[in-house]
Amino acid sequence: MANSRRKTPEQLRSHRWLGVQDLRSFGHRSRLRQMGYDSVDWAGRPVIGIINTWSDINQCHAHLRARVEDVKRGVFQAGGFPIELPAISLSEPFVKPSTMLYRNFLAMETEELLRSHPIDGAVLLGGCDKTTPALLMGAISMGIPAIFVPAGPMLRGYWRGKILGSGSDVWKYWDEKRAGKISDADWAEMENGIARSFGTCMTMGTAATMMSIAEALGMTLPGASAIPAADSAHPRMAAAAGRRIVEMVWEDLTPAKVLSPASFDNAIKVHMALGGSTNAIIHVIAMARRAGIALSLERFDQISREIPVIANLRPSGTYLMEDFYYAGGLPALMSVLRDRLDCSAMTVSGKTLGETIESAAVYNDDVIRSPDRAIYPEGATAILKGNLAPRGAVMKPAAAEPRLRHHRGPALVFRDYNHMAAEIEREDLDVTPDHVLVLQNAGPKGGPGMPEWGMLPIPRKLVKAGVRDMLRISDARMSGTSYGACILHVAPESFIGGPLALVQNGDHIEVDVSRRLLHLHVSEEELARRRAEWKPLPPRYERGYGAMFQQHIGQADEGCDFDFLESGAPVPEPEIH
Ligand code: FES
Numbered sequence: 001m002a003n004s005r006r007k008t009p010e011q012l013r014s015h016r017w018l019g020v021q022d023l024r025s026f027g028h029r030s031r032l033r034q035m036g037y038d039s040v041d042w043a044g045r046p047v048i049g050i051i052n053t054w055s056d057i058n059q060c061h062a063h064l065r066a067r068v069e070d071v072k073r074g075v076f077q078a079g080g081f082p083i084e085l086p087a088i089s090l091s092e093p094f095v096k097p098s099t100m101l102y103r104n105f106l107a108m109e110t111e112e113l114l115r116s117h118p119i120d121g122a123v124l125l126g127g128c129d130k131t132t133p134a135l136l137m138g139a140i141s142m143g144i145p146a147i148f149v150p151a152g153p154m155l156r157g158y159w160r161g162k163i164l165g166s167g168s169d170v171w172k173y174w175d176e177k178r179a180g181k182i183s184d185a186d187w188a189e190m191e192n193g194i195a196r197s198f199g200t201c202m203t204m205g206t207a208a209t210m211m212s213i214a215e216a217l218g219m220t221l222p223g224a225s226a227i228p229a230a231d232s233a234h235p236r237m238a239a240a241a242g243r244r245i246v247e248m249v250w251e252d253l254t255p256a257k258v259l260s261p262a263s264f265d266n267a268i269k270v271h272m273a274l275g276g277s278t279n280a281i282i283h284v285i286a287m288a289r290r291a292g293i294a295l296s297l298e299r300f301d302q303i304s305r306e307i308p309v310i311a312n313l314r315p316s317g318t319y320l321m322e323d324f325y326y327a328g329g330l331p332a333l334m335s336v337l338r339d340r341l342d343c344s345a346m347t348v349s350g351k352t353l354g355e356t357i358e359s360a361a362v363y364n365d366d367v368i369r370s371p372d373r374a375i376y377p378e379g380a381t382a383i384l385k386g387n388l389a390p391r392g393a394v395m396k397p398a399a400a401e402p403r404l405r406h407h408r409g410p411a412l413v414f415r416d417y418n419h420m421a422a423e424i425e426r427e428d429l430d431v432t433p434d435h436v437l438v439l440q441n442a443g444p445k446g447g448p449g450m451p452e453w454g455m456l457p458i459p460r461k462l463v464k465a466g467v468r469d470m471l472r473i474s475d476a477r478m479s480g481t482s483y484g485a486c487i488l489h490v491a492p493e494s495f496i497g498g499p500l501a502l503v504q505n506g507d508h509i510e511v512d513v514s515r516r517l518l519h520l521h522v523s524e525e526e527l528a529r530r531r532a533e534w535k536p537l538p539p540r541y542e543r544g545y546g547a548m549f550q551q552h553i554g555q556a557d558e559g560c561d562f563d564f565l566e567s568g569a570p571v572p573e574p575e576i577h
Pocket of ligand 1: 091092199200201207
């Protein structure tokens with residue numbers, strides 16, 4: 001960037017706290033001295049806030065306590081002043097009822113941490129599922145230069161010579177155990193081998209999808225998203241991000257200058273080529289809306305029809321993220337899609353996307369395929385609509401048994417998760433492989449927080465009979481590591497009286513992926529009668545964060561953001577007095 005556009009030290013946001021001569025700035029500087037810093041540490045230097053989502057109970061971010069020191073090293077090298085700011089960690093397996101309940105909490109925390117402190121630029125450390133969109137949503141709303149440092153995937157899992165993938169192989173072997181095909185001892189042994197290092201899930205689940213999307217959006221350093229957390233390239237990338245953010249502050253390279261409708265299209269194309277998690281649709285819509293860019297579910301469907309799945313990664317394919325990294329990682333995948341991407345999109349590196357992938361190459365063409373050898377020719381994610389989901393629903397046809405992509409069958413309805421859990425193991429459950437399992441009250445308000453219950457278990461008696469896939473419909477989400485004929489994110493949700501609430505046992509439901517149809521074969525008159533009789537459930541929370549969540553959360557097709565966070569007048573800078 002031309003020097004004429006570079007900021008001066010007096011134009012830094014932190015100058016208002018540290019650079020002026022008044023009573024308040026005396027207090028700020030004296031308190032920095034209290035921590036052992038001297039004016040040489042901060043005077044005329046950009047202050048870099050490092051939002052760290054490390055915690056003692058986040059296995060995927062266990063290394064971020066050390067990695068933040070690498071970021072600081074880079075910030076110091078480039079002449080900045082690093083400040084670490086801890087934020088809520090959101091460990092996917094441990095946080096209940098669902099980390100999705102807290103994505104907006106972390107987004108809000110990120111934005112307010114950056115706004116309320118003397119921060120000129122931000123480095124965002126995250127990766128476990130919701131942390132990536134949350135950090136980016138907060139940083140986009142705050143609007144200062146920001147760079148995302150992905151936590152990176154963990155190493156491959158192993159069990160008796162077999163490779164194990166996070167999530168996907170858990171679901172697979174759990175069904176084998178329920179069917180009596182593997183023993184308790186086998187199952188216990190797998191527990192030792194499936195998660196061998198720090199880092200995120202190493203299948204193409206939500207974490208890997210969202211870290212890849214962050215890179216495709218231009219918000220990470222090129223090639224950052226697939227670096228295994230335990231690889232020495234990871235701390236080098238973290239230090240490089242620390243160096244780069246200092247330059248970004250001088251260049252005033254804000255998220256608004258990086259993100260555009262073209263960069264979001266690029267991200268959706270990458271998502272489709274990866275066969276990425278269905279969860280990403282909600283997060284991408286939410287991030288785009290924070291950036292003032294309207295994205296509809298239809299846009300995902302259009303792109304899905306154009307882009308084949310070329311990453312041979314579980315759960316859609318065979319390999320894991322470590323293999324993807326060795327095959328060239330995301331720059332290699334994007335180089336295969338080069339003609340379909342907008343290569344003029346900007347990135348935090350200060351280069352266009354096209355420049356960053358110029359020399360990228362594929363080193364294993366079974367992991368990153370050419371489009372003519374695609375894993376799935378089109379439609380990694382299909383958007384279905386019909387009288388059962390007037391505002392849309394999401395399905396991953398590539399992960400479903402082909403017979404279920406066009407299917408009509410009778411509904412078996414569970415009114416909530418506990419009802420489903422109590423029934424599904426019953427040996428005398430009146431269910432056939434042609435039934436359509438329906439789960440109600442699992443959406444944004446009903447779950448609450450839209451838990452990952454959408455891959456309903458196959459009823460025990462059918463698992464024992466060898467059934468491994470059935471059509472399942474809910475307003476819940478499912479883990480990105482899950483698979484099967486699961487129709488998710490039905491909007492509007494049943495808890496607020498969406499048509500899913502009106503389905504009864506035995507009603508016929510038809511799904512036709514090629515026509516993008518989701519239809520409940522019940523007459524309009526009968527549906528009107530049921531609607532008039534429908535009674536809302538009481539709110540789940542009377543007080544606290546949950547009550548605020550229920551009041552302000554949007555539906556899945558809107559990105560599930562809080563209404564007061566995604567729009568409204570800009571938040572003023574804090575007064576300093
Ligand atoms: Fe953290 Fe899967 S549990 S990414």
